[in-house]
Amino acid sequence: MSIEVYWGSGSTPAWRVLLALAAKGVPYESHLLSFSNRETRTPEFLALNPRGKVPVLKNGDFVLNESLAILAYLNREFPSPPLFGLSPEETGLVWRSCLEYVGHGDPAFSVVARPLLFGQSEAQAQAIRDGLPAVYAELDALNAAVKDGFLVGGTLSAADIVWFCGLHFLQRAATRPAAANFELGLLPFGDRWPNLVTWAAKIESLPGYLETFPPHWLTSDPPSSPHLR
Ligand SMILES: N[C@@H](CCC(=O)N[C@@H](CS)C(=O)NCC(=O)O)C(=O)O
Structure with a gap:
């Protein structure tokens, strides 16, 4: 089974999930949805999350929304490195x-x-x-x-x-x-x-890391730095 992630550029809850997957080195299938094209409101997406919000994670038949819940799930599914402490x-x-x-x-x-x-x-x-x-x-x-x-x-x-x-x-x-x-x-x-x-x-x-950075933040005018300064 492979992990699928539905996310939107500039959504910090969605970014959390991409970063956790990067930290754990877990590959995933990316579904980048456009907010402006209302892709979080399609029947297909609402079937995954009736609230119409990203992120949503899919692993086979298991579907989960809410970024912190997803981080906790990923931590059990892919324990290394641990993201919720050792004790x-x-x-x-x-x-x-x-x-x-x-x-x-x-x-x-x-x-x-x-x-x-x-x-x-x-x-x-x-x-x-x-x-x-x-x-x-x-x-x-x-x-x-x-x-x-x-x-x-x-x-x-x-x-x-x-x-x-x-x-x-x-x-x-x-x-x-x-x-x-x-x-x-x-x-x-x-x-x-x-x-x-x-x-x-x-x-x-x-x-x-750079692949997780919100893509439209890099291409906007002015662009955002992917590095905190
Ligand atoms: N508490 C949720 C917040 C999710 C959320 O608010 N997502 C926003 C983007 S930051 C969204 O998908 N908005 C799309 C919409 O309302 O159409 C989480 O942590 O996952």
Whole structure:
């Protein structure tokens, strides 16, 4: 049986799955869906995920949506290298970090990033400015947490993958033309949060990393760097 992945360019949940597969060296059949062509709304895709969201992973007859569930599944199916820790404590810490991203990191980043990415920055200008302190707080905490290498246990885990995709999402937003109207104080990340750049470089050196990078981010004007700076 072979793994199939349905994903969309620029979807950070989908990117998590591609990165986990790259980390584990698992080949897969790629189904890149176009959001603008509403390919997540076709009857064929809705039969796989009635919510119409990527990522979806298929392994034979088994179909799974929700990126964190997919990461956990892949980790059982392909145990090496482990992405959810080696001990009960590490497993708990990896899950905590993933869920802290979902519950705290992503909401903070989204207040700033989404309006810049989706043409809402004028209407949301005050919300962007008001949201910046929460972003700085998340970045301060992450910068401290990765100072010795990775987030949990000294090796790459699902937690690193989840936060990494979120940071690139933030970097992408901060390099859109609309961002020039704001003093975001984010880029280059390395000026204020140097550990983040060192840590990200280790993930960016995974074999096959560039193939996982959202393709339209590379071809847009201006393009996004596949490297955190
Ligand atoms: N919680 C889900 C989020 C999935 C999600 O929101 N996917 C978005 C892209 S980031 C999507 O497929 N949107 C397509 C649509 O709504 O048509 C996960 O982690 O997998």
